Amino acid sequence: MSQALLEMRGISKSYGSVRANRGINLTVMPGQIVGLLGENGSGKSTLMKVLFGMVRPDEGGIVYEGRELEAGSPRAALQKGIAMIHQHFTLVEAMTVTENLMLGWSERGGAWLDHAGTAARVREAATRYGLEIDPDARVEALALGEKQRVEILKAILRGAHLLILDEPTSILSPPEIALLLAFLKRFRAEGHSVVFITHKLGEVLEVADQVVVLRDGQVVGDAPTAGATRESLARMMVGRELAPTAPRSTSNPGAVRLQIEGLSASDASGVERLRGASFTLRAGEVLALAGIDGNGQAELADALAGIIAPSHGRILLDGVDVTRGNARSRLAAGIAYIPADRAGTSLVQGMSIEDNLALRDISSTPFSTAGRIARGALRKLALQRMHDFDIRAASPNVPARTLSGGNQQKVALARELSRGPRVVIAFQPTWGLDPGATRFVVESLLKLREQGAAVLYISSELEEVLQVGDRIGVLSEGRVVDVVDRADADLESIGLALAGARKEQEKELA
Incomplete structure (x- = not known):
């Protein structure tokens, strides 16, 4: 040997x-x-x-x-x-x-x-x-x-x-x-x-x-x-059998919550990745978009969250044009964002769990008074959210960088979802997570959907897209195409659409 x-x-x-x-x-x-x-x-x-x-x-x-x-x-x-x-x-x-x-x-x-x-x-x-x-x-x-x-x-x-x-x-x-x-x-x-x-x-x-x-x-x-x-x-x-996933309730979507009309945006290099994307998202539903890297999914998520400004098109939230709003105004309007990069974007790695959980609330009562941070109120908030989202750490004082990927994502979820958002933009929310943590993320988003929130779920995990979405679409060359009801979608057709989109994009860039 x-x-x-x-x-x-x-x-x-x-x-x-x-x-x-x-x-x-x-x-x-x-x-x-x-x-x-x-x-x-x-x-x-x-x-x-x-x-x-x-x-x-x-x-x-x-x-x-x-x-x-x-x-x-x-x-x-x-x-x-x-x-x-x-x-x-x-x-x-x-x-x-x-x-x-x-x-x-x-x-x-x-x-x-x-x-x-x-x-x-x-x-x-x-x-x-x-x-x-x-x-x-x-x-x-x-x-x-x-x-x-x-x-x-x-x-x-x-x-x-x-x-x-x-x-x-x-x-x-x-x-x-x-x-x-x-x-x-x-x-x-x-x-x-x-x-x-x-x-x-x-x-x-x-x-x-x-x-x-x-x-x-x-x-x-x-x-x-x-x-x-x-x-x-x-x-x-x-160390145990994974319990079978609970049966999903039938979607009963309400009025159009988010309407996207001809949205275009460029990446950091000035290359237009999002090219006239249009779709609607209703209250109480999940629209899951399958997207290969480079086809505009990052630009779509950032534009909807107010992180980048679109070059063309409109974003309507409950019929109100919010296209020119920034990230702060989108947050105030009820749009929550879960980015793909939890380590570099979602969390401040050197800060404690407690402070990361408080980032959205730090300037409001009862968490600050006359410019002074109310640590007792923040600690109570952190302990409650750690319990509700099963964040496993010795204490709220633990730095975010010491947490596993799953627990880091739970901190981001707890901060964003606990505010009762009207719209959730979830971009690759299960990236690098184990089966247990993946299930927790998916079930948290589905629970919010059942409470009436509208969820846009963007992922390259095709099986996950089929599992999570009430409607399924493909993000191809910067446009949303082939949006169908979940019952009419299948893994093969989505995979072929993605592979074809990638092939055509490579020809275009050659």
Whole structure:
């Protein structure tokens, strides 16, 4: 039997009273893909940060290629051939693809950095691994899936033998997911290894050789994927059978709450992504829009929330034109927004749970009086919302950055939904969440819909779109198309519409 590529031995890590990892052992063999599963807060990301040197363990050690790996040093990990692709990318947006890859590594020509040589290597690696990208494109103009390819190519060109991927498919369309999984198989065929953190059990069963399941910071399952099923993996993750989803009540929509007429908007690079979108949203219904990154879904959500100004079109809320209103006025009018990026947009990571929950209420009575913050009232509010939304933390004083992704999203939900909004804009609200947290988010939004709110649910998760929406539509090339009742929608037709939209968009941009 060949020697293990990686052995993590007895890894333990605590943050105050919270034990993120508890004596974890993990082995990865050469040419092996390991699926690392677990609910949010189970310790997966902490364990991988220990492996990559971002976090120093309290106990335990790491042996890589038969030698002990220096703890707490990303540089040492990179030098040994370990690379990590994070959920939130580490690229310089204003630079080109090639310039990003030259940071810390490059081909050299005499005393000068060889831009042409680096670009040539980018093209060669992109073609070899099916990760096509323009080396001269500016990163800020790339879609999320393309940015991920840049991160992967950066790791490959720096000699990665062990690739750590943290929820890599959460931002991808079905065709992009197929491309990534094909890359992983090709990478493994060359003798390299992968640790693949995901909540998508079907993907684990397709590409992983071994599955390791964490729960409460401990390994509760370590077995070959051969013979495993989605049900058996889910049961190991949560330690119980997931209760069946309660039957949905029939939608009984009321009057038109939100009317969008010919709305257009551009991204940060000035490229028009939203191109004359029109639709209506009624009180007491969920309109679920399936959208691939780059087809205008981010611009639609931001325009409706008042974060960016549309270039054309109108937004009517209960018949009143609110097109020119800003984010503050939209909030006051009863529009709540749940962005895709909970870490960078929804929450202030350095602030406590209590302060994040109070961001919408801090200037109102009884939370402030004569310019002074009423801490007692804020604490009471925080404790109530933590209870109502099952936010799991030692106290309201815990910084948001220490929470799992699921608990961070619950903080954002608690702040936005507790105000009783008339309209909710939910953009990729389950991105990177485990099955339990995903169910909580969906059920919270459906509960609000039953109370009469209008919910716009934008997601690239096709099964989720079909599950959540009363009406289903596709966001294609900046326009809302093919809106049908839930009973008339099916996964295949939506997937084909999305794939076709993506293909046509790529032709247009070529």
